[in-house]
Amino acid sequence: MAPNNGSWLVLSISMMLLTHGMIIIAKDQAIHHDDDDDHDDMLINDHQMINDDDPYRTAYHFQSPKNWMNDPNGPMIYKGIYHLFYQYYPYDPVWHTEIVWGHSTSTDLINWTQQPIALSPSEPYDINGCWSGSITILPQNKPVILYTGINNKNYQVQNLALPKNLSDPYLKEWIKLPENPLMTGTPTNNNNNNNINASSFRDPSTAWQLSDGKWRVIVGTQQEKxxxxxxxTSDDFVKWNNTGNPLHSTEGNGIWECPDFFPVYVGKSLGADTSIIGDDVKHVLKLSLFDTQYEYYTIGRYDIEKDIYVPDEGSIESDLGLRYDYGKFYASKSFFDDETNRRILWGWVNESSTQADDIKKGWSGVQAIPRTVVLDKSGKQLVQWPLAEVDMLRENDVELPSQVIKGGSLVEISEITASQADVEISFKIPESNYVEELDSTWTNPQILCSQKGASIKGRFGPFGLLTLASMGLEEYTAVFFRIFKGPNKYVVLMCSDQTKSSLNPTTDKLSFGTFVDVDPINEDLSLRILIDHSIVESFSAKGKSCITARVYPTMAINDKAKLYVFNNGTEDVKITNIRAWSMKKAQINLSTDNTSNMTY
Incomplete structure (x- = not known):
């Protein structure tokens, strides 16, 4: 608590950070306390409350109470409590540079309680915004935040914050280190080839520690393109040295945002702590590319002798590379849950609505359902799946018998709440010579899906699900497969087609697509889709490929929404399994008391 007679708090911080006996001692120094910031008296007033009548607000996906939300930051588990921090602008549903760290906690990763804002602009090194970053759990279970601050010269610098009270499992208060900033770039007019562009230097990763005792962290930047x-690297987590050589770099794709670097076990469906090294692990480097607003990951080898990452042959950061999600999914962040031995992934799902519509509805941005991440048995890609905890929201189980769906047919899945549902379906196709040939120029699946949407008849496909569909099919979001015959094998295209998702002419109605690594003759083609009012998350082939869509239907809302299985191909397809559930509403960001007060 700030003293009554002044706006400055004298702090003396003494925290053991390393088991080697090193202690960070911050000298007595006057630090501007966050409680005295101009924004500190901000509360959520009645007009800022959640609108329960909003047909587009999600029921079980994480959202901020109101206004703008983007990147997930610093997810972790601490003393049995899950934490999610996120980029948040509390005043408008539009992005603003002077952003803060929102904060919520949970015991199950589904129901969330709003906590006080963790970081807000207050010091010269972050006065223009507390941008994205990560949390590292130091020895003796001590979490620390590394984050990007926008300083008083609008340069991007890296800063450290510590919990004020480690005995508080909810970590409601954080203290910025007096030594901040800890990592800085150089002005853009510096011609040194090894300089770090201070205007493009952001999003520190979770740190890891090798046997030499040094901590390592990566920060995204660019040199020209x-x-x-x-x-x-650092011995004490305060004094950081640029090694002079990047962990990894690639020509031509611009600044790397939100880098995430972590190990995955080979042959085990378990998560790995960020500092794990061994013959039984590979490493993943995920990058969010600002220029394309897509993110890509590669799988490869971490050479600890040279401190460099070497992607496997064919693993690239480009449009031909691997993505967590081939739809709206950006600025993702993973963490290791040491209580369940899972690596859990969060990702921001941005809007398809216009800014004017966002202002009207009073919010913008959703987080995808958290997913577990493991290495596929092939070793060539990751597999993602919604957390098992999501299943506890299922109710009203509906199961349909195995059946053949003829070409041109439509089957309704009824007796569930189709606007708030979880559905699993699998298909089987017979071996046939009557399969559409794959043109050698069809290399981009998103373009192919836009050309061959749900209404374009094929042979085997399109077949799949029409989600958030209106009674007369004026609106629907189609998720489907289409089968092609390549030179040596069958090729499976997965599409999420939003071209008829809304009669609102202003919404973004893209089609997304990816090729799925599955043998459609010898394996079932499976889909799991989470439907939640304005978001459709699709997982195919048991999590090998994922596509997330944001849609804003005008007719197919609430109890007016329908769910159908469809086959718009000429050939019959067998449905081997259909099971669907209505989903209960989660408790997300309700206030810790009935007054809904939220303060800095």
């Missing part, structure tokens, strides 16, 4: 993950 070369993207880099700049590598810093």
């Amino acid at each position: 070369r993207g880099l993950a700049v590598l810093f």
Whole structure:
């Protein structure tokens, strides 16, 4: 609590950070306390409350109470409590540079309680915004935040914050280190080839520690059009040194945002702590590319002798590379849950509505359902799946018998709440010579899906689900497969087609697509889709490929929404399994008391 007679708090911080006996001692120094910031008296007033009548607000996906939300930051588990921090602008449903760290806690990753804002602009090194970052759990179970601050010169610098009270499992208060900033770039007019562009230097990763005792962290930047993950090392987590060589870099794809670097076990469906090294692990480097607003990951080898990451052959950061999600999914962040041995992934799902519509509805941005991440048995890609905890929201189980769906047919899945549902379906196709040939120029699946949408008849496909459909099919979001015959094998295209998702002419109605690594003759083609009012998350082939869509139907809302299985191909397809559930509403960001007060 700030003293009554002044707006400055004298702090003396003494925290053991390393088991080696090193202690960070912040000298007595006057630090501007967040409680005295101009924004500190901000509360959520009655007009800022959640609108329960909003047909587009999600029921079980994470959202901020109101206004703008983007990147997930610093997810972790601490003393049995899950934490999610997120980029939040509390005043408008539009992005603003002077952003803060929102904060919520949970015991099950589904129901969330709003906590006080963790970080807000207050010091010269972050006065223009507290941008994205990560949390690292130091020895003796001590979490710390590394985050990007926008300083008083609008340069991007890296800062450290510590919990004020480690005995508080909810970590409601955080203290910024007096030594901040800890990592800085150089002005853009510096011609040194090794300089870090201070205007494009952001989003520190979770740190990891090797046997030499040094901590390592990467920060995204660029040199001209070369993207880099700049590598810093530290003995004490305060004094950081640029190694001079990036962990990894690639020419031509611009600044790398929100880098995430972590190990995955080979042959085990378990998560791995970020510092795990061994012959039984590979490493993943995920990058969010600002220029395309898509993110890509590669799988490869971490050479600890040279401190560099080497992607496997064919693993690339480009449009031909691997993505967590081939729809709206960006600025993702993973963490290791040491209580369940899972690596859990969060991702921001941005809007398809216009800014004017966002202002009207009073919010913008949703987080995807958290997913577990493991290495596929092939070792060539990751597999993602909604957390098992999501299943506890299922109710009203509906199961239909196995059946053949003829070409041109439509089957309704009724007796569930189709606007708030979880559905699993699998298909089987017979071996046939009557399969559409794959043109050698059809290399981009998103373009192919836009050309061959749900209404374009094929042979085997399109077949799949029409979600958030209106009674007369004026509106629907189609998720489907289409089968082609390649030179040596069958090729499976998965599409999420939003071209008829809404009669509102202003919404974004893209089609998304990916090729799925599955043998459609010898394996079932499976889909799991989470439907939640304005979001459709689709997982195919048991999580090998994922596509997330944001849609704003005008007719197919609430109890007016329908769910159908469809086959618009000429050939019959067998449905081997259909099971669907209505989903209960989760408790998300309700206030810790009935007054809904939220303060800095």
